[in-house]
Amino acid sequence: MATTSLAPRAATYPGRRAWLYEWLTTTDHKKIGVMYVTTAFLFFMLGGVFALFIRTELAVPGVQFIDPETYNQLFTIHGTTMIFLFVMPMMSGLQNYIVPLQIGAADMAFPRINALSFWMVPLGGILLFSGYLVGGAANAGWTGYAPLSTQGGSGLDLWIASLVLLGFSSVLTAINFLATIFKMRAPGLTLLRMPLFVWNTIVTAVLLLFAVPVLSAGLMMLFIDRNYGGGFFDPALGGNPILWQHVFWFFGHPEVYILILPAFGIVSEILPVFSRKPLFGYKAFVLATASIGALGFSVWAHHMFTTGAVFLPFFSFFTFLIAVPTGIKFFNWLATMWRGKLRFSTPMLFALGFISLFLIGGLDGAFLAVVPFDFHVQDTYWVVSHLHYVLVAGSVFGIFAGLYYWFPKMSGRLLDERWGKIHWVLLFVGTNLAFFPQHLLGLDGMIRRIVDYAPNPGWAELNFLSTIGAFMIAVSTLPFLWNVFVTLRKPQDAGDDPWDGNTLEWATTSPPPPYNFESLPPIRSERPLFDLKHGAVMDHAAALPAGAGETHDETRADPPEESLGEPLEGHDAGEARGEATPEVSEAAPDAVTHDERPAKETKE
Numbered sequence: 001m002a003t004t005s006l007a008p009r010a011a012t013y014p015g016r017r018a019w020l021y022e023w024l025t026t027t028d029h030k031k032i033g034v035m036y037v038t039t040a041f042l043f044f045m046l047g048g049v050f051a052l053f054i055r056t057e058l059a060v061p062g063v064q065f066i067d068p069e070t071y072n073q074l075f076t077i078h079g080t081t082m083i084f085l086f087v088m089p090m091m092s093g094l095q096n097y098i099v100p101l102q103i104g105a106a107d108m109a110f111p112r113i114n115a116l117s118f119w120m121v122p123l124g125g126i127l128l129f130s131g132y133l134v135g136g137a138a139n140a141g142w143t144g145y146a147p148l149s150t151q152g153g154s155g156l157d158l159w160i161a162s163l164v165l166l167g168f169s170s171v172l173t174a175i176n177f178l179a180t181i182f183k184m185r186a187p188g189l190t191l192l193r194m195p196l197f198v199w200n201t202i203v204t205a206v207l208l209l210f211a212v213p214v215l216s217a218g219l220m221m222l223f224i225d226r227n228y229g230g231g232f233f234d235p236a237l238g239g240n241p242i243l244w245q246h247v248f249w250f251f252g253h254p255e256v257y258i259l260i261l262p263a264f265g266i267v268s269e270i271l272p273v274f275s276r277k278p279l280f281g282y283k284a285f286v287l288a289t290a291s292i293g294a295l296g297f298s299v300w301a302h303h304m305f306t307t308g309a310v311f312l313p314f315f316s317f318f319t320f321l322i323a324v325p326t327g328i329k330f331f332n333w334l335a336t337m338w339r340g341k342l343r344f345s346t347p348m349l350f351a352l353g354f355i356s357l358f359l360i361g362g363l364d365g366a367f368l369a370v371v372p373f374d375f376h377v378q379d380t381y382w383v384v385s386h387l388h389y390v391l392v393a394g395s396v397f398g399i400f401a402g403l404y405y406w407f408p409k410m411s412g413r414l415l416d417e418r419w420g421k422i423h424w425v426l427l428f429v430g431t432n433l434a435f436f437p438q439h440l441l442g443l444d445g446m447i448r449r450i451v452d453y454a455p456n457p458g459w460a461e462l463n464f465l466s467t468i469g470a471f472m473i474a475v476s477t478l479p480f481l482w483n484v485f486v487t488l489r490k491p492q493d494a495g496d497d498p499w500d501g502n503t504l505e506w507a508t509t510s511p512p513p514p515y516n517f518e519s520l521p522p523i524r525s526e527r528p529l530f531d532l533k534h535g536a537v538m539d540h541a542a543a544l545p546a547g548a549g550e551t552h553d554e555t556r557a558d559p560p561e562e563s564l565g566e567p568l569e570g571h572d573a574g575e576a577r578g579e580a581t582p583e584v585s586e587a588a589p590d591a592v593t594h595d596e597r598p599a600k601e602t603k604e
Helices: 019-024 029-058 068-102 111-133 154-183 196-228 241-275 282-298 300-307 312-321 323-337 346-368 371-377 381-411 417-443 459-488 528-534
Strands: none
Touching (some): 029 068, 029 111, 029 381, 029 459, 068 154, 068 196, 068 241, 068 381, 111 154, 196 282, 241 300, 241 323, 282 323, 300 312, 312 323, 323 346, 381 459, 417 459
């Protein structure tokens, strides 16, 4: 069994450079990924502090210590921070680090543009929060509904500038990922052999390319209305405030999938590894992911049922329809775990938490597709609960699953399982305690985005429970931070493949060298590392044959034997392609070898 040899680039990172200068000027996708993750987590904590202010004020009826104007600024900056400065950059960071490794590439296609995209993120955050220095931050809500957003001070202009800059960063990142995936895959890695995390990255990038420019155009129109007398959204000048809702939600609903699809990919990578089974229905996953991306642009106006300006049956039908590919993913995840040899390590726990809690968010979202019910709960705390079950239970649980899973690859060290499980329990309980009572508040008619509420029976108790849950979520980050701090002080002891993984990122050292790989194993299925370790290309993993001479098409050529580099230790250089050694890896002694597999019946 041969491997593809890669020539390292000599002296890519000179040791004479100062450590800080090296990180600030790097174009290495791994260091950029780490900076994305670190920056996003800092904004996560900052946005979380704003959320604690909000929930503290709402713990009991009455205005306690936050006046209405400050409250409007708090929930506007909280929502904007969590979406544009936490979830999106955090997912970009994980994708930056992992996607080139999973496709066998040495770096991103455009390393300098990759670095530029990252540095736009902290600059966008500075612009957003600098509103507090000029008389007050943005106060029109994270959706920026007109005509409210056409009023107010300079904080809203800075909010607009921040989102335009962050959107530009996202578009550049999307182009970079698409170029990298389609032009830099390893030999033999056809489209239907790519990991699901890579597939979800492709669809996310396409969504970004089509959705973000629409938001940017709307933000520019809003800026013109505010500063140059434009009339896009002002009825007195012939404009229409509903136009802003169309523009925003044409971006906003695909944005939900931009935030959640990478988490789908993370869970799809973790479940097979910790179930010791192949992913059930690989091609169905690919089709479902593409379907979600396509249907994501057909449901934006279900946020606008009560405006009277949209065709209700059309958007209600497509809102139900988009639940079908998501349901396929859920059934396939459950089938992957069915009768598997489950290992409940911390990454697996967060993946299971994602599945169970995102299911709640998906179901209460399906309720909103029912037009009469949507009229009843429009702008109530039901919508707040739905949004947070999707984004906290979805994106945040997916993010932590990915961090625990890939932390050994990034650092060479395993996070402590005990602290990881404490983190999971606190976050799981806190999430349900914070957001499930909000379903009941919404059904009872409590309006969102208000600093005070009536002392109706049960409202104070439910709000107090929600506040306790919010503080539990905040406390849950402390075990994680302590775990990371203590683990980074230990020697590197995780090994190259501590989870017995399936994909190419586990075929290199932990952490990887600057050029990523010294050699690549042959790729003949979607689980190349499993094939390498366990000595057989299993029947279920057989991929489409790749014709010789094809390059970057639907199928890519398996490398001819003479073009491969030095074989891996323990394998003969003269092995015929496609043949497998009968030995079984020590990591899975119960695996069936090639010789032990039953012979197939063939038709005459």
